[in-house]
Each structure stands twice: as structure tokens, then as C-alpha cells.
Amino acid sequence: MNKNKMTMDILEKLSIKVTRGAYPGIEVKSVASNQVQSTQIFAPQVPKNDTKLLVVFTGSNLGFEESLSEAKKLKDLGYTIDVAISESAESMFGEERFRSLNPRSLYTAKDKMNYLEMVQNVDAVVVPIATQNTAIKLSLGLQDSFISMLLWQSLWQGKTLFMNMDDMTTHRGMEAKSKMLLQMMSGYVDKLKRLGVKPISTLNLSKSIHESFTSEKNSSIKFEGAIERPVITEKDILKRAAGDTITVPLRAIITSLAQEAAKNLSINIVRQNG
Incomplete structure (x- = not known):
């Protein structure tokens, strides 16, 4: 028997078993390469996470x-x-x-x-x-x-x-x-x-x-360019999670709506020195 045909027959049978649930969590895909139909098996990858x-x-x-x-x-x-x-x-x-x-x-x-x-x-x-x-x-x-x-x-x-x-x-x-x-x-x-x-x-x-x-470890609000007195708005605050502590430039202007949003979300705003 042709060895290539034998291999394809084995893969086909394996594919049928997987499709019927014999191997849960394994996905089977057919891939065309050089006009020859082949089968590849992909096991799901668990994301690396040490948390x-x-x-x-x-x-x-x-x-x-x-x-x-x-x-x-x-x-x-x-x-x-x-x-x-x-x-x-x-x-x-x-x-x-x-x-x-x-x-x-x-x-x-x-x-x-x-x-x-x-x-x-x-x-x-x-x-x-x-x-x-x-x-x-x-x-x-x-x-x-x-x-x-x-x-x-x-x-x-x-x-x-x-x-x-x-x-x-x-x-x-x-x-x-x-x-x-x-x-x-x-x-x-x-x-x-x-x-x-x-x-x-x-x-x-x-x-x-x-x-x-997975959010940024640095909790500071960043601004593009050299802005002498950036303005912290309600929108900036609402992007943060409740209970966060955020750092803003020393001379930043914090709008009243931003202050109210921070209070409602128990967000602590700290002005950085220097």
C-alpha cells in the first residue's frame, strides 16, 4: 500500500474520533499544501499567567x-x-x-x-x-x-x-x-x-x-507634549477603576466634575512633586 495513502487514512480516522469528541478540547483543521490535503491537530493553549x-x-x-x-x-x-x-x-x-x-x-x-x-x-x-x-x-x-x-x-x-x-x-x-x-x-x-x-x-x-x-502598572495620567498646566477632566477619571490612586502633575487643573467623579469612585488623586 502507498505509504502516503496509509498516513492519510490514519489521520482521517483520528480526525473522525476527535470530531466525535474522543479527544475533548482538541481542534482539527484541514490544510492544503502542494495540492495534497493534510490534517493538523491543535490543542488549545492556556495563557501564561502566574496570578x-x-x-x-x-x-x-x-x-x-x-x-x-x-x-x-x-x-x-x-x-x-x-x-x-x-x-x-x-x-x-x-x-x-x-x-x-x-x-x-x-x-x-x-x-x-x-x-x-x-x-x-x-x-x-x-x-x-x-x-x-x-x-x-x-x-x-x-x-x-x-x-x-x-x-x-x-x-x-x-x-x-x-x-x-x-x-x-x-x-x-x-x-x-x-x-x-x-x-x-x-x-x-x-x-x-x-x-x-x-x-x-x-x-x-x-x-x-x-x-x-493587565492594565498599565504605571497609574499616572500621561499627557502629550510639554503642557505646563494640563487639565484633568471627568473623562480622565472615568477611565480608571474604582479605588485607584492616580498621579497627576503638580500644577494640573482638576475640574469640579473630575473631582466629583473621583469622590464617587473612591479614587485618590495625588499631585507629583517636581
Whole structure:
């Protein structure tokens, strides 16, 4: 038998197996070269990424499936994932639901005495769904549970903390009838932002976090040419992530709208010397 034909037959059979799902995650392409049809197999490449994240799940089922999906996307982007679950989350969903993420480590309340090590071994902490209870405890510095202790320690050690606070002014979709309670919760959210917590939304969690880590390390606003007194506008501020610190020239003019936007996003503007 012609050796070339034999080779093509083998590749064709392999292609059929792959197409039918015998080798998940492998893509088969046909390539024409010198009028001879050949088959090439391409395995998906996981992006190189040495960033380690601790994803913390609290006892809320609102947006839970979406949170798992976003955590999986972070893994696809090459992030190393550790998972910590509260007692409520463990009771509601069970450990196996979280093991589906194939985390490097899975921590539960029984591991709470190792909270220092958990935080030290990661670059950032992510809370896809924060309950009111979690937010209030963190804003007040209460450390009476596994998760509240873990989150406080992450801020204490200067780790970046991303948290979904979209539902802080509602409980299970219901807004408080008391204006005083709404004001209190808004106050807690503002305090968390001042503590350095970066707000995120579950729906674009993976995108927001990835953009945060891939953005320029230099946080200064740069201007073209020799501008003696550049103007910082609201547009300049809105380009930045909430909680950022940005550096502007000493004699820069900061518009009132820019100052208001910075205040709303808890952005700290620092004037550089010299």
C-alpha cells in the first residue's frame, strides 16, 4: 500500500474520533499544501499567567451559577484558583459543587485557623456574591467567622479585594422600606470602598479582574507634549477603576466634575512633586 495513502487514512480516522469528541478540547483543521490535503491537530493553549486568586463564596444563591461560570473563565485565562466557602455556602451547595472548579485548594470553615496562609499564598481575593452580613462585618472590622476573618486579613495584608456589592441595598431582591436602613447600607458600601475594596459585577467579573491585572502598572495620567498646566477632566477619571490612586502633575487643573467623579469612585488623586 502507498505509504502516503496509509498516513492519510490514519489521520482521517483520528480526525473522525476527535470530531466525535474522543479527544475533548482538541481542534482539527484541514490544510492544503502542494495540492495534497493534510490534517493538523491543535490543542488549545492556556495563557501564561502566574496570578493566584482566592475566590470566596458566601451563603447566597443569587447569581450563584453565574459566579461559578465566571470563576471557570478566570481559570481559562490562566489564573490559579483557590476557593474558600462559608459554612452557609457549604450547607446550601455542598463541597462538590465547588470542586467542579478544580481549585488548587478548597478551604472550608474547618480550615479557618489557616487563614493567614490562605491569604499569603494569593495575589488577590474575589467575592463574586457578597451578602449584607459579610459587607457589614467587614466594614466594621468584625472577625467572628471564617469568611469575615479571611476578608479582613486580606485587607490587612494589602491584598487586592474584589467584591460584588450590587445587592447591598436589597435583600433577596427586596428594597428596605426604611430609608434609614438604606442610608446605613449605603454608608457601609462607601466605607468598604474607602478601605480599598474594588466593586465588581458578577456578569463581567472575569473581564473586570483580567483587565485590572493587565492594565498599565504605571497609574499616572500621561499627557502629550510639554503642557505646563494640563487639565484633568471627568473623562480622565472615568477611565480608571474604582479605588485607584492616580498621579497627576503638580500644577494640573482638576475640574469640579473630575473631582466629583473621583469622590464617587473612591479614587485618590495625588499631585507629583517636581
